[in-house]
Amino acid sequence: MATVDDVAKAAGVSISTVSYALSGKRAISHETRDRVLKAAAELNYQPRASARMLAANRSHILAVTAPLHEDTDHSVHMQFAMEVTKEAAELGYDTLLLVHDDAMQSMRRAAATALADGVVVLDVDADDPRADLARALDYPVVFIGIPHDATDLMCVDMDFEQAARMAVDRLADAGHTSIGLISHPRVTVERGSNFPLRFRDAFVARCEERGLDHAVAYPREHSAREAVDNLLSALPNMTGLVLNTSSDVAADASPALAAHGLSIPHDVSVVAAGAAYPTHRLPVPLDRIPLDAQASCTAAVDLLVAAIDRGEREARTLLIPPEYQDFGSVRAPVDSAEKAAQHLV
Amino acid sequence: MATVDDVAKAAGVSISTVSYALSGKRAISHETRDRVLKAAAELNYQPRASARMLAANRSHILAVTAPLHEDTDHSVHMQFAMEVTKEAAELGYDTLLLVHDDAMQSMRRAAATALADGVVVLDVDADDPRADLARALDYPVVFIGIPHDATDLMCVDMDFEQAARMAVDRLADAGHTSIGLISHPRVTVERGSNFPLRFRDAFVARCEERGLDHAVAYPREHSAREAVDNLLSALPNMTGLVLNTSSDVAADASPALAAHGLSIPHDVSVVAAGAAYPTHRLPVPLDRIPLDAQASCTAAVDLLVAAIDRGEREARTLLIPPEYQDFGSVRAPVDSAEKAAQHLV
DNA sequence: CTGTTAGCGCCTTCAT
DNA sequence: ATGAAGGCGCTAACAG
Numbered sequence: 027m028a029t030v031d032d033v034a035k036a037a038g039v040s041i042s043t044v045s046y047a048l049s050g051k052r053a054i055s056h057e058t059r060d061r062v063l064k065a066a067a068e069l070n071y072q073p074r075a076s077a078r079m080l081a082a083n084r085s086h087i088l089a090v091t092a093p094l095h096e097d098t099d100h101s102v103h104m105q106f107a108m109e110v111t112k113e114a115a116e117l118g119y120d121t122l123l124l125v126h127d128d129a130m131q132s133m134r135r136a137a138a139t140a141l142a143d144g145v146v147v148l149d150v151d152a153d154d155p156r157a158d159l160a161r162a163l164d165y166p167v168v169f170i171g172i173p174h175d176a177t178d179l180m181c182v183d184m185d186f187e188q189a190a191r192m193a194v195d196r197l198a199d200a201g202h203t204s205i206g207l208i209s210h211p212r213v214t215v216e217r218g219s220n221f222p223l224r225f226r227d228a229f230v231a232r233c234e235e236r237g238l239d240h241a242v243a244y245p246r247e248h249s250a251r252e253a254v255d256n257l258l259s260a261l262p263n264m265t266g267l268v269l270n271t272s273s274d275v276a277a278d279a280s281p282a283l284a285a286h287g288l289s290i291p292h293d294v295s296v297v298a299a300g301a302a303y304p305t306h307r308l309p310v311p312l313d314r315i316p317l318d319a320q321a322s323c324t325a326a327v328d329l330l331v332a333a334i335d336r337g338e339r340e341a342r343t344l345l346i347p348p349e350y351q352d353f354g355s356v357r358a359p360v361d362s363a364e365k366a367a368q369h370l371v
Numbered sequence: 372m373a374t375v376d377d378v379a380k381a382a383g384v385s386i387s388t389v390s391y392a393l394s395g396k397r398a399i400s401h402e403t404r405d406r407v408l409k410a411a412a413e414l415n416y417q418p419r420a421s422a423r424m425l426a427a428n429r430s431h432i433l434a435v436t437a438p439l440h441e442d443t444d445h446s447v448h449m450q451f452a453m454e455v456t457k458e459a460a461e462l463g464y465d466t467l468l469l470v471h472d473d474a475m476q477s478m479r480r481a482a483a484t485a486l487a488d489g490v491v492v493l494d495v496d497a498d499d500p501r502a503d504l505a506r507a508l509d510y511p512v513v514f515i516g517i518p519h520d521a522t523d524l525m526c527v528d529m530d531f532e533q534a535a536r537m538a539v540d541r542l543a544d545a546g547h548t549s550i551g552l553i554s555h556p557r558v559t560v561e562r563g564s565n566f567p568l569r570f571r572d573a574f575v576a577r578c579e580e581r582g583l584d585h586a587v588a589y590p591r592e593h594s595a596r597e598a599v600d601n602l603l604s605a606l607p608n609m610t611g612l613v614l615n616t617s618s619d620v621a622a623d624a625s626p627a628l629a630a631h632g633l634s635i636p637h638d639v640s641v642v643a644a645g646a647a648y649p650t651h652r653l654p655v656p657l658d659r660i661p662l663d664a665q666a667s668c669t670a671a672v673d674l675l676v677a678a679i680d681r682g683e684r685e686a687r688t689l690l691i692p693p694e695y696q697d698f699g700s701v702r703a704p705v706d707s708a709e710k711a712a713q714h715l716v
Numbered sequence: 717c718t719g720t721t722a723g724c725g726c727c728t729t730c731a732t
Numbered sequence: 733a734t735g736a737a738g739g740c741g742c743t744a745a746c747a748g
Contacts (some may be wrong), residue, residue, distance in 0.1 A: 074726075423741080423744040
């Protein structure tokens with residue numbers, strides 16, 4: 027374990043020269059700088075993290091709090107945690123996972139002990155207690171997801187409202203007038219998980235704006251069957267279906283419709299919105315408005331690091347605009363096609 | 372940000388008394404100890420992590436390296452990362468996620484900078500370069516999974532060989548003589564990912580020991596269709612099926628068999644082995660030999676922390692014994708039942 | 717049982 | 733452009 031002193035001796039300079047040569051925080055002549063770098067490389071010198079933290083009062087560590095509910099979708103969680111870690115690494119930060127039962131406690135501790143320089147909050151509920159904690163802490167925190175009261179907070183998320191409108195509009199523009207939504211499981215929505223609510227409410231609002239028949243169903247047990255049954259009994263003429271749900275339920279939508287003798291896109295047009303999973307390799311590919319973990323996480327970490335490194339702490343909410351991917355699962359409804367044909371005749 | 376000095380003054384003692392009162396590393400009279408604790412609580416004192424690390428030469432941080440391949444199953448990954456984090460928290464350690472492209476580099480760095488006190492290695496390949504690195508590092512490392520050459524390493528894993536034998540035996544004992552295995556995708560197996568190989572080879576060996584017809588198929592695109600097709604053309608009389616595969620493929624097994632007019636368990640008996648996901652809530656529940664992330668991770672972290680805290684660094688491989696869960700998907704084959712009936716007559 | 721003190725290794729201001 | 737030196741906050745000998 028080489029230290030600055032070792033490098034200084036080997037290079038024949040003082041330790042401050044070593045420090046500056048490596049950090050580049052002040053001008054050093056090329057000669058000495060090269061000498062220092064060579065010595066450091068030869069000794070395989072790596073500054074001790076703890077000493078650096080203590081002296082610089084900065085840990086170069088970000089904490090990620092991701093509380094785990096029974097209904098948590100691990101694969102989506104992991105995607106976000108990974109993307110945060112990747113972008114953090116890009117900017118010279120390591121990432122600490124805080125997944126204890128007690129998210130508040132561990133977040134408070136990370137701040138109080140200066141273990142982490144900032145916190146990324148995942149899986150945000152509408153009424154998330156971590157929002158108040160963040161306000162109380164005077165410490166850099168960024169939310170991926172938007173709590174109901176986002177005052178004084180830095181938040182980043184996909185624009186789920188816009189995604190919902192986009193999905194509804196796509197179906198409505200194709201001529202559909204009766205549209206169902208398969209949302210997330212009831213427990214998830216009732217817990218107040220923020221984006222299912224935002225999506226659902228925007229879906230309903232848009233349908234009403236455009237005068238469409240609509241209904242919402244909540245899947246159970248990772249299956250779409252019951253949700254499809256419910257939608258079809260509420261909307262016997264349903265020809266449009268929006269999925270804002272998990273991977274397994276989305277994959278089950280086609281079989282569930284088939285059980286009613288309905289096929290995609292012939293009888294029912296489908297859009298998967300806010301989908302963190304691919305939909306183009308399903309037996310029946312589905313149009314998709316992706317939930318781009320990378321976009322959200324990159325923006326969030328950039329914001330957080332700006333707050334840490336440059337003190338840019340102004341509150342703000344950053345909405346990532348959704349994007350529509352066409353895989354052929356939306357068509358004009360058969361009825362209107364027939365009507366159109368009759369018109370022509 | 373209160374410091375030891377603040378607490379010492381408030382309690383009217385010296386800083387070492389504060390330190391010892393809080394760490395409990397030497398005897399302190401009840402009176403003074405209470406005084407110190409009260410002062411600390413009032414000032415909301417939390418020792419600065421960096422200072423503690425530097426002085427004690429211990430970070431109380433574990434690193435987790437989890438390289439991410441395209442075929443990585445995120446949800447399983449996350450389960451392991453979580454379980455490691457939980458057990459680490461239990462023992463007073465935080466967990467750093469190392470998911471950069473360059474697993475070697477970041478593992479080396481965590482050790483060289485003393486950022487982490489030890490490393491947990493996930494997603495181990497048979498020929499994993501991190502094995503050599505671990506041997507070279509003289510630093511506590513534990514593998515969850517078993518590389519081909521485990522010399523001088525600490526490894527923990529479920530006993531996949533035993534699980535394979537258990538699955539085969541269950542089917543064979545029920546009277547099945549023609550058994551298929553759906554393994555992991557070909558890329559995963561060819562990369563040398565350790566447990567699919569261990570499972571597959573043990574499956575084949577056991578089938579041969581018991582004189583059973585057998586075949587292995589590798590699923591593609593998260594679907595079981597092609598794999599089932601292949602198995603049935605290799606084994607037209609297949610009545611037993613072992614699944615050592617991902618959640619989505621396992622869920623697709625029943626529909627895929629149905630496409631051939633086969634049902635579970637009437638025509639085909641099925642065992643899902645090494646399954647990190649539940650199988651009893653599938654439309655057709657499946658017998659299961661669970662892959663218990665918690666068991667492996669708890670054992671691994673305990674081992675690692677023993678190595679760090681008590682210097683117990685002897686190499687060893689810990690195999691977690693599998694356990695069979697019966698959900699009714701294994702029955703005697705129809706043929707042999709008929710034959711048995713004829714016998715009786 | 718308690719206090720004093722010497723580092724842990726690095727960063728950074730001040731001096732040159 | 734470089735050196736010298738004072739902390740950062742805590743732990744753990746070493747002394748009583």
